[in-house]
Amino acid sequence: MPVTPEQQAEIDAQRAMRHQTARATVPGMEAHLYEAKPVLDHGFIRVIDYMGDDNAITQAARVSYGKGTKSVQNDEGLIRYLMRHWHSTPFEMCEIKLHVKLPVFVARQWIRHRTANVNEYSARYSILDREFYIPAPEHLAAQSVINNQGRGEALQGDEAARVLEFLKADSNRAYDHYEEMISEDGQQGLARELARMNLPANIYTQWYWKVDLHNLFHFLRLRADSHAQYEIRVYADAICDVVKDWVPFAYGAFEDYRMGGAQLSGRGVECLRRMLSGEEVTQETSGMSKGEWREFMAIAKPN
Amino acid sequence: MPVTPEQQAEIDAQRAMRHQTARATVPGMEAHLYEAKPVLDHGFIRVIDYMGDDNAITQAARVSYGKGTKSVQNDEGLIRYLMRHWHSTPFEMCEIKLHVKLPVFVARQWIRHRTANVNEYSARYSILDREFYIPAPEHLAAQSVINNQGRGEALQGDEAARVLEFLKADSNRAYDHYEEMISEDGQQGLARELARMNLPANIYTQWYWKVDLHNLFHFLRLRADSHAQYEIRVYADAICDVVKDWVPFAYGAFEDYRMGGAQLSGRGVECLRRMLSGEEVTQETSGMSKGEWREFMAIAKPN
Amino acid sequence: MPVTPEQQAEIDAQRAMRHQTARATVPGMEAHLYEAKPVLDHGFIRVIDYMGDDNAITQAARVSYGKGTKSVQNDEGLIRYLMRHWHSTPFEMCEIKLHVKLPVFVARQWIRHRTANVNEYSARYSILDREFYIPAPEHLAAQSVINNQGRGEALQGDEAARVLEFLKADSNRAYDHYEEMISEDGQQGLARELARMNLPANIYTQWYWKVDLHNLFHFLRLRADSHAQYEIRVYADAICDVVKDWVPFAYGAFEDYRMGGAQLSGRGVECLRRMLSGEEVTQETSGMSKGEWREFMAIAKPN
Amino acid sequence: MPVTPEQQAEIDAQRAMRHQTARATVPGMEAHLYEAKPVLDHGFIRVIDYMGDDNAITQAARVSYGKGTKSVQNDEGLIRYLMRHWHSTPFEMCEIKLHVKLPVFVARQWIRHRTANVNEYSARYSILDREFYIPAPEHLAAQSVINNQGRGEALQGDEAARVLEFLKADSNRAYDHYEEMISEDGQQGLARELARMNLPANIYTQWYWKVDLHNLFHFLRLRADSHAQYEIRVYADAICDVVKDWVPFAYGAFEDYRMGGAQLSGRGVECLRRMLSGEEVTQETSGMSKGEWREFMAIAKPN
Structure with a gap:
């Protein structure tokens, strides 16, 4: 149980708030707001605030005065184009703020991502709770x-x-x-x-963490990856579940081009072309080291 | 007239939108949303989006689960304390996105502030309008x-x-x-x-510019200052008018501690103490250069 | 002729300096120091200073006390591994400082790379020279x-x-x-x-620009690319010629994995596997848009 | 004893290196290079590399072609002017790289300074040593x-x-x-x-940490301050001892304007002027809260 009844009551009070706004609003994200999504044995992520939606990305890319007359389909196409060609600034126009409770050794990995805003609970000032991560x-x-x-x-x-x-x-x-x-x-x-x-x-700490969508995708690419340590990957996965509902087009493009995609070296591209033209290529004739060849074959011909 | 009738219609359509949200919402900012505030002869600033309010600053500083039971007065006191002691991260928890139309020579100064997100209108891709700043x-x-x-x-x-x-x-x-x-x-x-x-x-360009409150205050301190070039200062002043309505406690603290305040050197502090104990101090006995002394006296004894 | 005789004399005086140092030193870079490499009709790049070498990258990756007992060959292998797996921080341990003279419209593209330090010649304070880029x-x-x-x-x-x-x-x-x-x-x-x-x-300006190797590679990947505007690409190319002599292993890995490599989407990887297993794949059966398919085929089967 | 005999031998080998360079070189820093300066019971700082000197600051501020014909005295005056007027970019033109061994709880405070490059010893990959900070x-x-x-x-x-x-x-x-x-x-x-x-x-970790002089001064202002926790302050003090020998003019200006100086609020400036014109001002008539008044009096009239 990651939150106390008193904390849950505060959360419920915030979830019940209703304001009128003319800002870009995403019903799917409103449903996630403030709720503690459990991660590990005592941790959570909570969405505290968000700015922008899929349309805010294309609006900024076009530096437009309104939502634009472009169709939703055009928005998706443009977002895929921007992702494919490594345009980063339009994705920076969306921002998310999370409240995260996490073990200190996870926090130490997480903080290495420098392009974000952080306020951590202060153990100089306050007393930490008796909560430890036990796998x-x-x-x-x-x-x-x-x-x-x-x-x-x-x-x-x-x-x-x-x-x-x-x-x-x-x-x-x-x-x-x-x-x-x-x-x-x-x-x-x-x-x-x-x-x-x-x-x-393994003691738990907590922080407010605010980041733009471009840098969040960079974080997720590294931390939702199968090579990431399990204990941070589950946080990244929980964030993915939220981002999916926030900016579905951008998240779809991210999944296709970043998470599901692959990076080939110049040597890899050359081998690939030789293979596609019918040539038999082996590690010896590839010009690659054993490690590179193994990684290349995992992309080209997984068993 | 900085916007065309077609652009004004798009703006009006966005201003008329009403969504329900549980996010922190500031009525004073809602009134500013999307509206083109004229600056110089053809320029403007428009608030496209904002995240957070005064309470979001103290909430992050306390890493709290809700709005907190603390009174509004405590919020103001804490915000003043944070500003006085150069705490920057809680102010980073608020974010603003602007659409700005400005002459290129102003854009060249503005962009020197690196900790912000920018999407500029592309003159590689599109054709610029015939609009020039004439003082x-x-x-x-x-x-x-x-x-x-x-x-x-x-x-x-x-x-x-x-x-x-x-x-x-x-x-x-x-x-x-x-x-x-x-x-x-x-x-x-x-x-x-x-x-x-x-x-x-002097041709006009335009961009979407997104920045957190801490870095925005840094920008405003330098650009709303009397030493800044007039043509960028009017943009900074227009932004101040909006920020005042967005986060009134934070803006008040900023005005008192940054805009209205003064920085003394170690030598300046020493001179001040001597003067307060009744000693007559001159530039010669101050240990300061002429330039430093002039700036010191402008703080201590303006005529 | 991008520099005046007086400027050339100042440059020659700096090139003639000889100091003893225990810092990592690269003879190939010493030969480039201070020299104005002409770019476009009046521009140049000059290397003003550099920090680190290939060994500094592996030293930081290993957090070692000395140069390490590892062989030079191991250094190259580790650098290729770090590049392949997107490790960025070891490359940040090298730093370069350039003096660049360039047209204003090129400077406006260049400055979009925010993770660098810049001091530009001030046209508020000084008078610009009568030098314009004419293609x-x-x-x-x-x-x-x-x-x-x-x-x-x-x-x-x-x-x-x-x-x-x-x-x-x-x-x-x-x-x-x-x-x-x-x-x-x-x-x-x-x-x-x-x-x-x-x-x-098209008037020329100039600045001191300082950047770490990781962020420089990012700049070069975008600006030495065939899609970059010619007028900035020639600056990127001139920088590549210098970096090659500074950190040859890192530059080689960058060429192979970034400049010569390719990024495939998840759909691209799937098509590739189908093609390698002998299936005929067309744009219609690929699940890709026309634009994506064209870009994919340019990687897989260039004519 | 913070380093083992084997590590000391590696350090000695690096200290004995001598290369010829035309780069800016500071004899006082050469003497510090690589040496482990003990901090706390098992920690240290070691200077691994540095870029630039006092002259590099003014050279960048002037965007000059050589060392400039200006006298050393002019360099000091310009550096003090730049510091007094919060010019940050010229100070960013100097860079330092340190190897630091420090307890984890100190590392957690230190890493909050985001504008720096860090490579930390990996406890995922390697085994930590049995070394703990005991006050x-x-x-x-x-x-x-x-x-x-x-x-x-x-x-x-x-x-x-x-x-x-x-x-x-x-x-x-x-x-x-x-x-x-x-x-x-x-x-x-x-x-x-x-x-x-x-x-x-309290276990020790270690990292390579690289930072520019502007951001280092920001770190030192907060961490060499009397309000900083003792265990990080001793690291900041050890760094100050090195910076003093590296860029003596810049460090002198930093000491006078930042470490030894004071920030007054608008209300503080007003009270000061009233006091200097002979008026008796008390907390009640100052318009300040008790906390602000106490801090103001500590500047104006320390007992």
Whole structure:
């Protein structure tokens, strides 16, 4: 349960608000507003605000005075053209603001995306809650044996149990000591900005995060990807579900050209042409390293 | 008249739209939406969209779940505190999108503010209109005799007339030739991306410009300042009039701490303390250069 | 001749300097330092400074204490891996500073790349020189008949002559009037910040431009591309010639994966697989629009 | 001892390099290059590279072809003018690259400064070392009783001992379990990207951090300030010691106008003028809140 009853009441109060506006408004997004979408065991994403819609993208691309007389179909075609040709500025004309609750080690990856606005809950000023991410058994993965930066099969039996026990016990002990250290009951009480350093990276933090659609797509391309760490990918997936309802044409183009697409090198293009003209090409005759060839064949001829 | 009747009709259609939203909505801004506010002889600013309000600033600063139980008065106090202590991220949580029509030489100054999103009308793709900025007589200023980067009194009599004649005649001749060069009537027609280079810097262009409130305040501090060139200052002033109605607490704090405030150097603080303790301080005993002393005295003891 | 004898003497003096440094140093770049490489009729690029080399990229990727014990070959392999997998931050660890002289209409395109540092010559403060870009006859191109944003064949005969005459005469007349307006000889003299607006977009300006290698590659991918306007492409090409000598491994990877590579959509990948398995695919059965199909076939089966 | 003998040997090898360069070179910075300057119990900063010097700032401001014929004194005057009038772009023309080893909770504050380039040691890919920040007794501070976001007196006696014991024991136990979880000895071994989440925020990480001088000054103004948390302030102080030797004029101007200066609000300027004209002003007659008045008096009349 990621939110308390008091928090849920505040959320419900905001969801019940109704204002009149002449701004671009998307009914599908209005339905998502403020609602906490659960992610991991205690996390969530909440849409706090949004600016623009599909039409705002083409309106900006055309620098137009109104919605334009162009048909909806033309909007979709133009959006696909803009995405295909790497035009970024029209997509920057849409903006979204999220409230996110997430483990600190996920936050540390997330913050690497610099072109966004962030306000994080301050552990210098406030006291953190006793909430830690403990993976579900099926996500307690072993180190990958083929990729230094990845994970393999789920841990089994005793090993899994031992790891879960470590994570739970260490988190709770660290939090007990955090509380004892900051307590002002019969003692001075350690400064919060110092006490927090005893807390492990699976503790939850939260922030307001605001980003434009172009930079959000960049984030999603990297973080909703199968190579991303599972714990951030589930946040990216939850955001995808919302963006789909916000800007359906732009999201469709993003899925086709970015998520579902592939990047070929100059050598790859050349091999492809040779293959299409009937030539048999092997790694040896491709001019590619083994790693490049493996990645190329996964695009051209997946088994 | 900065917009055509057809454009005005498109604007009116957008102004008449009414949607229901649960997003933060500011009635004062709704009244400004889409309307072309005239600036200079053919320019304007139009508010296309906005995200957030004063409460969105404090909400983000507190990373809260709802509007918060805090009173409006607390919101104002917190906003003033955040502004005074140079907290920037909460102000980044508000965003505004403008449509601006402006002379090219103003656009060239404006674009130096990099932390914003821009879509400009493309003169590679489209044909520019015959619209040039011709200063009103009272703004036809002489070069300043005391400041290399400024202007002095308005030009008088024959000189003023001669300058106006140059500006008008050269603009029109350049535009006539632009039209002749791109014409495909009985000739191939020069590429638009080349023909545009014949046009002078007082021709009007237009763009969609989207920026967060923190960076907008930075822009306004520099461009609504008395040292800014008059032709960009009038745009900044027009934006101030809108921001005032959008986020009145934040704008009030900005006016007090940024526009109306002053920055003292370490030497300035020391001189000030000496003066307040009754000492007579002169430029010679201040440790400041003449320029610094003049600027210091303009703050401390304006005549 | 883009630089005066006095400027050349200043350049020669800087080229003759010799300092001892323990910083990463690239002999090939030292040879380029300060030299004005001519571009267009009066423009140039000059390398003013650089930070880092190929090794600085891998050093940062490994967060290492020294140059690392890894072989040069490993450096190249790692750089290709980083480029292929869109790792951007290691490439940001190299930085270059250029002095560029360029026509204003080129500067207006260039400045759209926001992630760079710029100091432009100030026409509020200083007086611009009488230098205008006049295209060579072979670059005086007609508007493209198939692409709204491009150019076709070179203009012929009388039309070409007429266009050149317009460009030259209008530039010179505008500059004559600029000089007359700012003259303080027997008159007040118009403020420079106003007089400049009479000057056309083919006048030359200049700036210092500093950018990291990742963002430079992004600039080069868009501006050294065949779809870029010729007048900015020649600047990008001149920069490529320098970067090649600065970070040869990174530049090689950039050429292979970005300049020579291709981006396929999800639909494109699917068509490709069908074609490689022997199926005949046409635009009608591809699921692509005509434009997409044309672009896809230009990758897969160029004639 | 923040570096191992092997690391020190790599550092010494880099310090011994000597190359010839025509780039701007600062002897005082050459002496700092690569050397690990200790910060906290296991951390350091190391200068890896730098671009530019004081002259590079004025050269860019003047967009000049050489070092300029202006005297060194003029350089200092211009730099002070640029700093006083908030010109930022000339300072962006200098760049510095640091290798920093720092506790994770410090890294989390540091990374909030977005306008910089960062490569952090990857705990998805590599194994972290057993190194934790344990405060010296005099820095083991109590929560401030007057400021929610600050610290008071050092903890005394038993309480201090108990806190130190918690920090040490919890760190070590967490690290023991981290090692046990990732061990592949007789078990699968937990993925590193998961195991790291058991580690507390006082563990050390490291990164390469590259930033321009303007943004570095912004960082230093906030982090070398007395309100910054002690553990980040010591890093900022160590950087100040280096910058002082790199760009002495710019650093001097920064100290005078930013670190040693003060920002007055419009109300503050007005009160100041009243006081200088002999009027007795109190908080009640100042128009300021108590907090603002206290801060104003700390500038005007510190006791």
